[in-house]
Amino acid sequence: MKLNLLLPFIFTILIFGCNKKETSQKRPNILFIMxxxxxxxxxxxxxxxxxxxxxxxxxxxEGVLFTNACVTNSICAPSRATILTGKHTHINGKMDNxxxxxTTQMTFPQIxxxxxxxxxxxxxxHFGNxxxxxxDFMILPDQGNYIxxxxxxxQGDTTLMGYVTDVITDLTLGWLKDKRDTDKPFMMMYWHxxxxxxxxxxxxxxxxxxxMTFPEPATLFDDYANRGTAAKSAEMNILTHMTYNHDSKIRPETLQKMGGVTPHIENYKDGFYYPYNRASAEQKALYGxxxxxxNQYFEENWPSMTNEEKMKWKYQRYMQDYLGCIESVDENVGRVLDYLDESGLAENTIVIYTSDQGFYLGEHGWFDKRFIYDESFKTPLIIRWPNEFQKxxxxxxxxxxxxxxxTLLEAAQIEAPSDMQGESMIPLLTGNDQQWTRDAVYYHYYAYPSIHMVKKHYGIVKKDFKLVHFYDDVDEWELYDRYKDPQEMSSVYHDPAYTExxxxLKEELKGLRKKYKVVQ
Known part of the structure; x- marks a missing residue:
C-alpha cells in the first residue's frame, strides 16, 4: 500500500530529473576565439x-562566414569593451585605449x-588586470610579449617560457582537459x-x-587624390611611418653604422627591441x-634603393612577419578544434572566430587600422554550432x-539585459534571414590626436553606401559607393548624381545616433 502511494512521487522525480538533465545538456558550450x-x-x-x-x-x-561583419570603433581596447558589454564605446566608457x-557595466561573461x-x-x-x-583567467599584461x-x-603574476600563441593554446587546452567542471557547460575565451x-x-x-614573397595590393601606392584631409594626413604609411628597427628588424648598430635611415625609434631598451631580448640564448640562436x-641585405641595398623599392621591400618584410604570426594562430586553432572533435565536445560547442578589428595589409599604402574604410572597419567572423546553425x-x-x-546569450537560452545595444544574429545563423531587419550600422572613432593621427569620425554603413563625417579639427564629409568602388578610392559626396x-543617409545617420544615445 505504501509503495503504491510512493510510486507517483518517484515517477514525478524521475521525469523532472531527466528533463533537468536533458535541458542542461542542450545548453551549448561556448569557445570564443579572437x-x-x-x-x-x-x-x-x-x-x-x-x-x-x-x-x-x-x-x-562547417559553419557561417560573414562578409560584412564589422566593428563599432576600430581600435583594440574599445572593440573588446564593446564585445564584452554589447554596447557602443561611448556607453561603456572605453572610447579609446x-x-x-x-567597471559598473555588466559583461556577458558575468551573465x-x-x-x-x-x-x-x-x-x-588589453585593459584591466x-x-x-x-x-579562472590568465591574461597578458597590456599588449603582452611574443617571447x-x-x-x-x-594567484599573482607569472612568466611562462615559449612562444605566446603556443603558450595561450597550451593553457586553454589544459583548462578544457583538466581544470573545468565537466558537470557544467563552459564559456571559454581563447584570445590571442x-x-x-x-x-x-x-x-x-x-x-x-x-x-617568401607576397603579392602587392593594387592600392599600395595610393596618393589619396580623391579623398579628404583625413586620408592624406594619417601617419600609417608603410614607407614613411613603419620603422626600420621596431618593425623591419634592423639592428640599432646597423642603423648607426649606416646613418640617415628614417624612420626608426630611438633608445630601444637593451639595444634592440625589448621582446627579442626576453629570449633565452637558445631562442636567440634560432632567431639570430x-x-x-x-640586416646584411638591408645594409648592402638600402643606400641605392629608390623610394618605390624601399616601399616594396618594407611591404615584404611586413608581410613576412605578419603572416608568419598568423600561421601559428591557424595551427593552434587547429589543435583546439582537434581536441573538441576527439573529446566529443564539438557537437554541442559553439565556436566563434573573429578579430578585434580589421587591419591594413598595404592597402592604400597603410598598416594599422582606425578608419571606417573597409580593411579596418570589417572584421573576420565565422560561427559554428553543428546541427543547430547552418553549415x-x-x-x-x-x-x-x-x-x-x-547572440551567444540567446543561443544559451539566457535572457539578455534590456540595455544591450546589439541584435542577436541567431536568425541569420539558423537560416531565418527574413527575421533580420537591420540594414545599417553605426561607427565612431575618437582617438585623435594620437598615434597614427587618424581624425575623429563617425558614419553610417549599408551594403551599398558608406557616409562618413570627419570632425573636431576639420568638418568634412565623404560618401563611398561600395558596389561601384569597392576599394574606396573616390568619395562621391560632392557628385550631383548622389545628392539624394x-x-x-544623413537622416538615417541622425536616427542611428539618437538610437544609440550618442551625445558627441
Whole structure:
C-alpha cells in the first residue's frame, strides 16, 4: 500500500530529473576565439591570396562566414569593451585605449557565470588586470610579449617560457582537459595576442616566411587624390611611418653604422627591441641568423634603393612577419578544434572566430587600422554550432561586434539585459534571414590626436553606401559607393548624381545616433 502511494512521487522525480538533465545538456558550450588585428584578407576562407589558413577554414566549411561583419570603433581596447558589454564605446566608457572602462557595466561573461556556466579567459584582454565574470583567467599584461610571456592570474603574476600563441593554446587546452567542471557547460575565451604589432613570428616561422614573397595590393601606392584631409594626413604609411628597427628588424648598430635611415625609434631598451631580448640564448640562436641576413641585405641595398623599392621591400618584410604570426594562430586553432572533435565536445560547442578589428595589409599604402574604410572597419567572423546553425553558408548582412553578446546569450537560452545595444544574429545563423531587419550600422572613432593621427569620425554603413563625417579639427564629409568602388578610392559626396543618397543617409545617420544615445 505504501509503495503504491510512493510510486507517483518517484515517477514525478524521475521525469523532472531527466528533463533537468536533458535541458542542461542542450545548453551549448561556448569557445570564443579572437585574434588581435587579424585582417580578413589574411584568411583563405575570405579568398586571401597571401596565406592558407586551413584550420580557420574548417570553421567556415562547417559553419557561417560573414562578409560584412564589422566593428563599432576600430581600435583594440574599445572593440573588446564593446564585445564584452554589447554596447557602443561611448556607453561603456572605453572610447579609446586611454579612457577608463566603466567597471559598473555588466559583461556577458558575468551573465553566463550567474546562469551556471563555468567561465575562463586565457590570452589577451588589453585593459584591466581583473576581468569580471571569470572563474579562472590568465591574461597578458597590456599588449603582452611574443617571447616568454608574462601572465596575470588570480594567484599573482607569472612568466611562462615559449612562444605566446603556443603558450595561450597550451593553457586553454589544459583548462578544457583538466581544470573545468565537466558537470557544467563552459564559456571559454581563447584570445590571442598575435598578430599585433610588432610582429615576431615563432623562430621556425620567422625563418620560413623571411624567404617568401607576397603579392602587392593594387592600392599600395595610393596618393589619396580623391579623398579628404583625413586620408592624406594619417601617419600609417608603410614607407614613411613603419620603422626600420621596431618593425623591419634592423639592428640599432646597423642603423648607426649606416646613418640617415628614417624612420626608426630611438633608445630601444637593451639595444634592440625589448621582446627579442626576453629570449633565452637558445631562442636567440634560432632567431639570430635570420635577423643577420635581413640586416646584411638591408645594409648592402638600402643606400641605392629608390623610394618605390624601399616601399616594396618594407611591404615584404611586413608581410613576412605578419603572416608568419598568423600561421601559428591557424595551427593552434587547429589543435583546439582537434581536441573538441576527439573529446566529443564539438557537437554541442559553439565556436566563434573573429578579430578585434580589421587591419591594413598595404592597402592604400597603410598598416594599422582606425578608419571606417573597409580593411579596418570589417572584421573576420565565422560561427559554428553543428546541427543547430547552418553549415558552409556565407552571409553578407551588416552585423557588428556589438551583436556577439546577445547572440551567444540567446543561443544559451539566457535572457539578455534590456540595455544591450546589439541584435542577436541567431536568425541569420539558423537560416531565418527574413527575421533580420537591420540594414545599417553605426561607427565612431575618437582617438585623435594620437598615434597614427587618424581624425575623429563617425558614419553610417549599408551594403551599398558608406557616409562618413570627419570632425573636431576639420568638418568634412565623404560618401563611398561600395558596389561601384569597392576599394574606396573616390568619395562621391560632392557628385550631383548622389545628392539624394547623401540626404537620405544623413537622416538615417541622425536616427542611428539618437538610437544609440550618442551625445558627441
Amino acid at each position: 585574434s588581435d588585428d587579424h585582417a580578413y584578407q589574411a584568411i583563405s576562407a575570405y579568398g586571401s591570396k597571401l596565406i592558407q589558413t586551413p584550420n580557420i577554414d574548417r570553421l567556415a566549411d 586611454i579612457h577608463p572602462f566603466d 553566463f557565470q550567474k546562469a551556471g556556466y563555468e567561465t575562463a579567459m586565457y590570452g589577451k584582454l 581583473n576581468p569580471k565574470g571569470f572563474d 616568454n610571456p608574462d601572465f596575470i592570474t588570480p 595576442k598575435a598578430p599585433h604589432r610588432p610582429w615576431w613570428p615563432r623562430a621556425d616561422k620567422f625563418k620560413k616566411y623571411s624567404q 641568423p635570420v635577423v643577420d641576413s635581413i 558552409g553558408v556565407v552571409k553578407d548582412e551588416m552585423v557588428q561586434n556589438l551583436d556577439y553578446a546577445q 543618397v547623401v540626404e537620405t
